[in-house]
Amino acid sequence: MKRAASLALFCLALLAAAPARAVAPDEKLADPALEARAEALEHRLRCVVCQSESLAESDAFLAKDLRKLLRERIQAGDTDKEAVEYLVRRYGQYVLLLPRFEPATYVLWLLPGAAVLIGAAAAVFYIRRGRNAPAPAPLDDADEARLKQILDEHA
Amino acid sequence: MVPEIGHFALILAFFTALAQAALPLLGGRIGEPRFAAFGRQCAVLLFILTGTSFACLVYSYAVSDFTVLNVVQNSHTTKPFIYKLTGAWGNHEGSMLLWVLILALYGAVLARGGRAVPAGLHSLTLSVQGMIAAAFIAFVLFTSDPFTRVFPAPPNGEGLNPLLQDKGLAVHPPFLYLGYVGFSVPFAFAVAALIRGRADSVWARLVRPWALTAWTFLTIGITLGSWWAYYELGWGGWWAWDPVENASFMPWLAGVALIHSIRVVERRDALKGWAVLLAILTFSLSLVGTFLVRSGVLTSVHAFAVDPARGAFILMILAFAIGGSLTLFAIRGATLQATGAFAPVSRESALIANNVLLVAACATVFTGTFYPLFVDVLSGEKISVGPPYFNRVFVPIAAATLALAAGAMLIPWKKASLTAVSKKLLFAGVIAAGAGVLVGVTAPSKVIAGGAAVALVAWLVVGTLTDLGERTALFRRPLADSFRRATGLPRATWGASLAHIGIAVYAAGAAGMSLWKTTDVIFMKEGDTAVIHSISVKLDDVRRIKGPNWIADSATFIASKANRAPERLEAERRFYPVRGMQTTEAAIHPQAFGDLYITIGDHVDGKGWPVRIYFNPFVACLWWGAATVVFGGVLSISDRGKRPRRKVLGREMSANPAGRADPQPAIGMSQA
Numbered sequence A: 001m002k003r004a005a006s007l008a009l010f011c012l013a014l015l016a017a018a019p020a021r022a023v024a025p026d027e028k029l030a031d032p033a034l035e036a037r038a039e040a041l042e043h044r045l046r047c048v049v050c051q052s053e054s055l056a057e058s059d060a061f062l063a064k065d066l067r068k069l070l071r072e073r074i075q076a077g078d079t080d081k082e083a084v085e086y087l088v089r090r091y092g093q094y095v096l097l098l099p100r101f102e103p104a105t106y107v108l109w110l111l112p113g114a115a116v117l118i119g120a121a122a123a124v125f126y127i128r129r130g131r132n133a134p135a136p137a138p139l140d141d142a143d144e145a146r147l148k149q150i151l152d153e154h155a
Numbered sequence B: 001m002v003p004e005i006g007h008f009a010l011i012l013a014f015f016t017a018l019a020q021a022a023l024p025l026l027g028g029r030i031g032e033p034r035f036a037a038f039g040r041q042c043a044v045l046l047f048i049l050t051g052t053s054f055a056c057l058v059y060s061y062a063v064s065d066f067t068v069l070n071v072v073q074n075s076h077t078t079k080p081f082i083y084k085l086t087g088a089w090g091n092h093e094g095s096m097l098l099w100v101l102i103l104a105l106y107g108a109v110l111a112r113g114g115r116a117v118p119a120g121l122h123s124l125t126l127s128v129q130g131m132i133a134a135a136f137i138a139f140v141l142f143t144s145d146p147f148t149r150v151f152p153a154p155p156n157g158e159g160l161n162p163l164l165q166d167k168g169l170a171v172h173p174p175f176l177y178l179g180y181v182g183f184s185v186p187f188a189f190a191v192a193a194l195i196r197g198r199a200d201s202v203w204a205r206l207v208r209p210w211a212l213t214a215w216t217f218l219t220i221g222i223t224l225g226s227w228w229a230y231y232e233l234g235w236g237g238w239w240a241w242d243p244v245e246n247a248s249f250m251p252w253l254a255g256v257a258l259i260h261s262i263r264v265v266e267r268r269d270a271l272k273g274w275a276v277l278l279a280i281l282t283f284s285l286s287l288v289g290t291f292l293v294r295s296g297v298l299t300s301v302h303a304f305a306v307d308p309a310r311g312a313f314i315l316m317i318l319a320f321a322i323g324g325s326l327t328l329f330a331i332r333g334a335t336l337q338a339t340g341a342f343a344p345v346s347r348e349s350a351l352i353a354n355n356v357l358l359v360a361a362c363a364t365v366f367t368g369t370f371y372p373l374f375v376d377v378l379s380g381e382k383i384s385v386g387p388p389y390f391n392r393v394f395v396p397i398a399a400a401t402l403a404l405a406a407g408a409m410l411i412p413w414k415k416a417s418l419t420a421v422s423k424k425l426l427f428a429g430v431i432a433a434g435a436g437v438l439v440g441v442t443a444p445s446k447v448i449a450g451g452a453a454v455a456l457v458a459w460l461v462v463g464t465l466t467d468l469g470e471r472t473a474l475f476r477r478p479l480a481d482s483f484r485r486a487t488g489l490p491r492a493t494w495g496a497s498l499a500h501i502g503i504a505v506y507a508a509g510a511a512g513m514s515l516w517k518t519t520d521v522i523f524m525k526e527g528d529t530a531v532i533h534s535i536s537v538k539l540d541d542v543r544r545i546k547g548p549n550w551i552a553d554s555a556t557f558i559a560s561k562a563n564r565a566p567e568r569l570e571a572e573r574r575f576y577p578v579r580g581m582q583t584t585e586a587a588i589h590p591q592a593f594g595d596l597y598i599t600i601g602d603h604v605d606g607k608g609w610p611v612r613i614y615f616n617p618f619v620a621c622l623w624w625g626a627a628t629v630v631f632g633g634v635l636s637i638s639d640r641g642k643r644p645r646r647k648v649l650g651r652e653m654s655a656n657p658a659g660r661a662d663p664q665p666a667i668g669m670s671q672a
Helices: A002-016 A032-042 A061-075 A080-091 A103-129 A141-153 B002-030 B033-062 B069-074 B081-089 B092-116 B119-143 B167-182 B184-196 B201-232 B243-268 B272-295 B301-306 B308-335 B347-379 B387-408 B418-442 B447-471 B479-488 B491-516 B619-637 B646-654
Strands: B518-524 B529-532 B535-546 B551-561 B567-576 B581-585 B587-590 B594-600 B609-617
Touching (some): A032 A080, A061 A080, B002 B033, B033 B069, B033 B119, B081 B092, B092 B201, B092 B272, B167 B184, B167 B243, B184 B201, B184 B308, B201 B272, B201 B619, B243 B272, B272 B308, B447 B479, B491 B619, B529 B609, B535 B594, B535 B609, B551 B594, B594 B619
Antiparallel strands (some): B518 B609, B551 B567, B567 B581, B587 B594
16 A cells, blocks of 8 residues: 555656756756756757767757757747757757758668568468478389388278 | 786687687698697687686786786785776776686687587688687787786776776676677677578578577666666666677667567568678677777767877778678678568568667667767867667657567468457557556656657557467457466467567666656755655765765755655765765665665755755666566567577588588588
8 A cells, every 4th residue: 555655656746746957057947848858959959069968968058059059949930840940050060969850761661660560461471481490202013002001001 | 927817818819719720720621630629629729718817907907906907907915806897897998808717708608519500601700700809809909908917016906997996887798798699609600601602591590599599688787887887877877879889789670670680580581681790780889889988988089199009900800890791791792692482461571670770779779879080080170979868769769679579479470361460469559549648647757758759668568478379269268278288388479579568668767767767856944844746865974984985975865755664775976086986886775666866966065965866766767677578578588499509400401402602512521
């Protein structure tokens, strides 16, 4: 009972704590709705000078500038798409942690599905063809005759 | 003097490895069994020599010998002694020497402990090990010599990256390498099987413990890295789909496929060519990982072009090892004929499906890791492939694999009835659906993903328990009877079940961290209080403290929860003057459903300390899940019953008479 109560409490607590993410407290926007949008976007944008960190995680100065820029665009009334597009125009596709689906990335996006399908097809082929089941060697004439004889006897 | 001994021992090791590679092969050709015995002795000598070389390097670090360039670049007199020692492999040259040492260790264990291995197979396997060792020792000697001297010697060293001055990270590389390099043994067995044109259940039983050992070590290594990232990097992350992480994850995935397919070869004498191919693939991915991390190609293609010697050398080893073994497979693969037949619905088919999914998952990680490189080389454009991509494409494939695992162990070998299996899984299905819906309605956000994740975890756990229940006839017979059956189950069965449950627990942690992690960041002055998850966190005081080679601002927080005694937590912001670098030491406070995780930043005048407070739900599941997987792996390895005992082996060998051509007839049989 106590466990159930604490589980319920835990879920409530999750509900209460609106996920707030930003690297420095003074970067936050006053409007929580806009701030939430900015934070959601930060995780999909790369800190362009870091090895592999998103804007949300990086302490680098450039990341701080980009976070600020992102918030400025959102405050100026950009949609999420427009704000991201603005950063892409300035820094190239490199800032996108989630690459777009376009000719250069067709292979990237289609390969996982294709790998599963091709693998499945190969597996079905292998299993159904029964290649794993070596056919018994064909009977020679003597055996054939004997088989016929046995079958006839029991007919 | 000591560095010279180390260097000289390594040169001797190179020639020993060459002898180990060449003589057993030659002995097989001319029918001279003493050459095979010599090869075994070479393997032991190789370990002694590389061990000597490595010990010399560690000694140079221990005494801070600043006439050695490698020590100068990576050590400092003020560094704590333990990190002086571990710093020996915290750099490129030293870590490659460790790589070679571990390879030699595996070779020596294989040489000394492989008495059950048929002689021809044994000497061929050692020969392949010798080739790999020779290639990598040459790599160390020619491109990454850790014993280069510097004159005049500087008064002090440049220090080690403070992030690496950590106990978790000190043991991470050895375990990772024990995993990576361990796959060289299945690889060598695979190449030997191709040369001999024979892979049977004896072969599979010999390879299985090696593959499991390597895989278990790799699991430990990856988990240690993940744990280190969690507590040391200061943003509470545990997996970032960083190329370096992916480099270790690819052989892990292929290794999972390998240990499952080897089981089919062992039990049913089917899928042989595929298992051999997977053994080759798994070690190849280990080599690719080494190349990725060691060539500098990751930071940028251009960094690679500036100093291409190392990368080019590893690329040559890669081309030789992978190209050579795959060519051999193309020529000889068809000789590995399967004899075991099975129906479409059977354990064999389920394991094939498992392999399809795991290989697809591996291909996905491979593509995502290398794609930016391909695009850069082909078009000069720069793109990023980050966590959002992997979460979208990898997670569904992984989920399907886990879903399959729940049922697979319930499916009998050879031929099964779909209805019978479905009936057994009904209970797991009901529980999974119930758990999913329950979480779906109570979760505050990510309702669908959260519900699906919890349902999957419940499905896998209950499915695995159902299988154990079936095997022990639980509730159908008296408990004492079930207990007797449980103790009688093969340890490999317990191992597999535990590993599956461990993976489920791990998945729960991964889902919790990905879906419901919460963070807040605020300025706090001493005395301020913040509230997260009904825990009030008070910044008590901040003091300046001094460590052996760092100074830090150490913040004391008091976390209190209703009806609980308040607890004190310490978070530090450290500064290492030698390298001019800062690190974060997070305050971590485990709770019932997750960790409270606090870090502090640099003080801002007038505003206070920027404090980041995280609540990391179910993060402990990651560590406990991985530990359970490792325990399962160890149990499976310890299953002696699955290893060929001498007598059994002898019988099977004689049951396979000389009718089948063995290109390596009876080398070294005289000693057997």
